[in-house]
Amino acid sequence: MALLDVDGINAFYGNIHALRDVSLSVDDGEIVTLIGANGAGKTTTLNCISGLVRPRSGTVKLAGEDLAKVQPHHIVERGVVQVPEGRRTFARLTVDENLRMGGFTLTSEANLRDGISRAYDMFPRLKERRSQTGGTLSGGEQQMLAIGRALMVSPRVLLLDEPSMGLAPTLVESIFETISSIHAQGTSILLVEQNALMALNVAGRGYVLQSGQIILSDTAANLAANEQVRQAYLGEI
């Protein structure tokens, strides 16, 4: 049984059929990537897992438990945390407060401190900026903060939505290094990326989403080699 199991979900925005029978799974300790063009339904898929969007049919299961009736904040408690697209750090909260919000479901102050110090160990830059508000950080720092915030609760599954978006190339590389190191510590990751090349580099397996449907799924290596994928997503002609 996979750790995270998405089975045949259909989601709608009004009359727009955003996801059609999307199924995917993430095993324990795996990095899985979901690639696809803008508007293919990648973020919607993540939101269905996080509980922000309710699929009309199909199931989302975490370690066998159906999440259909679980409130978003309880899903976080169960160990599924999403880093939303565009970072979405709380601009008016300080770095420290942002991290504390990431650890909202932690009940003991000790765990909270522990989480914060882990985040600062991972991103020393954040420690320098700890009492600055989120809005004053640079894009890269905000991405660090967003990831650090999500790691506060030591999630079982980390959902990353376009972590490289809008970042300078050198920063993109360091973000992907971070992702690898998080994975190395044993966290399962579902990575949504437009930058398919980088994503397939770090991931073990991958899915290709197009117009709300999964059209391909294979190991990352095979996908990277796939002619269709290369043409459509890796910028080769």
Add this chain to the structure above:
Amino acid sequence: MYARVMERITDVAIAGVLWGFRIAVVLLVVVGSALTLGGGRHSAESWLSLIVSGAVLGSIYALIALGYTMVYGILRLINFAHGEIFMAGTFGGYFVATALSGIGFLNLNPITSIISVVLMMAGAIVVSVTLALLVERIAYRPLRNAPRLVPLISAIGASFFLQYTFRGFFGPGIYAYPTVGILDAQVPLGIEGFRVKWIDVLVIVSAVVMMAGLFLFVQRTKLGTSIRAVSEDKATAALMGIDVNRAIVMTFAIGAAMAGAAGVLYGLIFRQVYFFTGFVPGIKAFTAAVLGGIGNIPGAMLGGIFLGQVEGVGPTLFLSGLGVPSPNQLRDVIAFTMLVLVLIFRPSGILGERVAQRA
């Protein structure tokens, strides 16, 4: 070409009118004040009295304004029914007070009086919070994703409904708060012609304490921070494991508690309550929230105090020197003119952030 020229001319005319307005208001204020002060009809002590009564009124406005500003911050909703929540608190305090007065506890000795005031506050807060949560559940929560005007109209409906519910419950008559002896006594200041009652001190001090407490709660505690996080970005807050509904309910409860406490203070000073009591303070507190920059907690406090002072001192200072008949009839004219003036210079209130313009 012609159109371009016309547009230019209109622009100039518009700018002219704008400046004219600003200059006119400033002139009125300066000349009026100069004439009043020059006339010397009022002693320094009476100015002090006006300032104190303005501060008392302003403290009450500020406490009510907190509810408006917090709910606005989190839901972008003008909670029109908040004035009625305040009125309900005043009624709640009244019934506790009459019960205590009936058994002779209220004025038995200073200690029982203090306990009584605390009990009145507790009663008022229970009533206000219960009502606010009911209103949130019934009239606002189902409309959370609707266009902004829809919950506004629902809020106006709730305001009417509550007002006339209380009229039905308690009739149109005026209910008079029992007097709390120790609060009605003068503070021994020893200044001839200047009097302050203990109740004035209580209002100002408890307002400051409550506002400081709220500020610390919102800035320093986990729950308070989560409220700030939700008011910034609900979806992301949910992704962090924050229960968005709980944060919103919490916000309503805190605002209502402040309004309930303000209700008791109001009852103790002005000693009357009836079903219409909430309407005018509600509008004023909302104005105070806007003055300070709506959504901003320190702004609401500042706005309340500022509005209280404008109302208390403004008519006498600006108008009586100009020979306007019955200047105090025009206190709200001054209050709202000041509001417009502040908004012209700072379109998002005194402490409102500039970014808020992008709403």
Add this chain to the structure above:
Amino acid sequence: MRNTLRWSAVLTGMLLVLAACQPASSGSPGQSTAESASAAASVDAAAVCAADEAGCVEIPSGEPLHIVFWGVLSGADSTLGEDSKRGVEIAIDDINNTLLGHDIQFSTEDGLCTPEGGNTAAQKLAADTTIAGLIGPSCTDESLGGMQTLYDAGMTTISSSATRAGLTVPDRPAEYAAFLRTAHSDYFQGRMVAEYLYNELGLKKLATVHDGSGYAKALAEVARTHFEELGGTITTGGDQAIAKTDTDMSAVLTAIAADPPDAIFFPVFIAGAGYLTDQAKDTPGLEDALLMSADGTFSPDYIKAAGPAALGHLISSPDTSKFAAGYQDFLAKHKAKYGGDPLSIFHAHAYDAATLVFAALEKVALTDADGTTFIPRTAYREALYASKDVEGLTGPLNCNASGDCGAPILAVYKVTAREVGPPVVWPPEAPIWAPEPDFYTK
């Protein structure tokens, strides 16, 4: 949606039927009633009704005779209307709920104490051809709003609490013929206040406060004018105003205190008067000023609102001690029926207005062989104006040509320790001063 359409279709159909049935002279319902009923009516009733400019109210045998009280029944001033309404209800009880062989059907209409409220209420009253007698309204503003409409419909109303002086002056406009009152005119009340303060107490400096309502502004003005005529002075800043919804009176009181008057007269309503009384005591410079309010505050609610500060406060009001002996009976009936004391001061005036209405109806009504009662409207109005020496609770009632029916018997009351309580005791003891009888003829 479907329901809406269906309903509107059916309603439209009904409207069309009704419109088709409407006779040409729809504007004058009395006329048409008389016409349609003329076949059944006896000859002399038909002749009288035809001769009456405004036609007749027709009450078939077995149908109730319809009496209406209209006035302020909602909003902040509703105690005023409620008080009068109770007076009328007791008057109806006193004639055993029957008049001219018909049961009395009593109903009310809300005038909101505003001109447009009075206007709309009057439109509704004018449209109701069953109404035989009208008592009301509560406020002058309502009267002004509704006067023309009632006059056009040939109706006549008699008010128990609209006191503006201009309503019953000799040279009033023609349509004011629709209005009479048992209440006193503010002309007397304002002057009496001035006389009491200047002549009786020998005070020289007066300040007044009104609340922006027509009642208070007019009454304060009469008092000021007369006080100056007598030789007194109005202090600098002695003509002040508050808003009805104001609670913090310190600014207005400070303004008055800058030139401290001997007395402050504030003929405002209960809430505002309560705040003024309470806060005046705490305003330096006003400790010794006499505080006085008018009949709008003659209510236990005022004392509750003002608290202990009410002690020694003066109120000008009708003199209940000069009311007829029946007044004590009335108070007993009131207590039995409503479980408490009257809410305001005009219940007796309303009772008297009802008495006048009953007497006039009895004088002009015609009954034919079928038992149908006809009330010619113009004759009824003339009968009201001709009322002489009718025994009322407030004293003998005599209507004059300008519409005043009650004798103004005013007096000054002082709130004593007994009334301030607690508990608040009502009604107060006898007034402390009343003008000489010839005051009202001066």
Add this chain to the structure above:
Amino acid sequence: MDDTRIRFGDVPWGAVIRVGLIGAAVAIFLCLVGIVPVFHTRPLIKDVISLGQTSVVLALLATGLVTARTADMRGTLSVLPGAVAGAIAGAGLTALVILGEVINVRAVFLNASPLLYGILTFGSGIAGSWIAIVIGAVLGAAGSVGARLPTSSRRPLTTFVLTLLMGGLFAGILRTAMLSTPLAGLGRLLFAPLGLTIVGAIVAVIAFVGASELFHYTRVRDRVNGMAPAQQRLVTWPLLAIAAFAVLMLPHALGPFVAQVIALVALYVLMGLGLNITLGLAGLLDLGFVAFFAVGAYTVALLTGTSEFGIADWPFWAAIPFAVLFAMVFGAILGLPILGIRGDYLAIATLGFGEIIRILAGSDLLSPWLGGPHGILNVPKPIAVQPTHFLAGPNQIYYIAIACAVLIAFVAWRLRGSRIGRAWLSIREDEDVAEALGVNLVQTKILAYVLGAGFAGLGGGIFASLVGSIFSSSIQLFVSINVVAIVVVGGMGSIPGAVLGALFLIGVPELFREFSEYRFLFYGAALILMMLYRPEGLMPTRFAAREVHLESQELGADTVVAAPTEST
């Protein structure tokens, strides 16, 4: 009968009890707020049932109905949940009676009087307090049967209840209208002075149920839809003509009081259409509409009035253009300083202007010119005719208001499609984008604001003439709020919506003025319910309906938390 047996334990008792308790709360509320005792003197059907009793009956029926919906059970046991919930609701009333016996509830709640307990126990005192439980159970069961009925039989039943209610409520008005016609005898037969007679109730129900079944709307619509276009036109045009005729005859059919009410409604329609431009097209929330209403009213009063304050003695027709003009000038003067302010800041600033004008109009400062609280009297009617004329009093105002409303509707319709209309829509959507696209923000906004002000001035001018006077007490914040509510309740930007909104929010409360203060209780409840169940308005434009739905769908229908608000 349904064969599937259900067991007692299958019923979701938790939900049933919850609904029952809510029912009890509602019933107790109706009692304590005074609806039950106060309206007990007002019969719905004379000698059968009073309005006060009706309100409790409806609450108990609704409890049963909702229970049946919540606990969707079939078979023989299906009425049981409804009966239980109804009994719980009834038990709430029983508890109230017993509580009233034990402690003095009246010390707090004025309406907890012996009269109320008498009504609840049918005069039998505390011994009869259990009756409420039985009645609750019976009505709850009845309600749940009602919920379970097939549509074909539920529809006549609904019609039955609605007819009784409408007939009983409007009996007085209908009777009065009929008494001055040859139908007087019929009027007396069907209607008591208040409420229906028993005969009236039977006749009304038979007639309405019969009529609505005979001419069932959907059947008619289907038939019309089945026709050829030419035939359809044959049906539509006469219908339109009849409707127009009905609108014209309305004030004459229902007598002067209803004429007055619908004249007032027409006036608010006119102002609603005006605000539709400011709010519906340009998106400017104006809570100070009453300011311009006041300017228009005082202009007409001053220019035409024959009282001491009149300055010109002009005819109405000469004064009304000036009323509009002055209102527009005021709109420009007041609007210019504040139109740089955005969103809710603008709303409170305009609210402030409304208050400023209200206070100034009644102040001692301006009373030498405006009469202060004593107002300006003797404002003449537009056409000085005999009161018996076709155009008597309110009737002519009605026609004038209708004509102006049609004119404004036309103007609004033309403006919407124009260049300036598109500019408004663009700033409504996003001011920054509009500015980037070259829309002159201040000028575009001021134009919308000034136009709205002009229409409000027109409304005010007509109002002064309708009432025949203008007093400062007529300038109330309530007027502004009413106009905003009309626009939203009717449907933003919708012309028929404004008409329906005004009928619903102005006309209905006026017709019910005999219920004095309870009107506003119902008004408030109606606003909330409207927004909950029809947020897009009674008659939304297609565009607005889509907008409301889109917005709630974007992250509404299928989402748990609200849309990520743009950080401001």
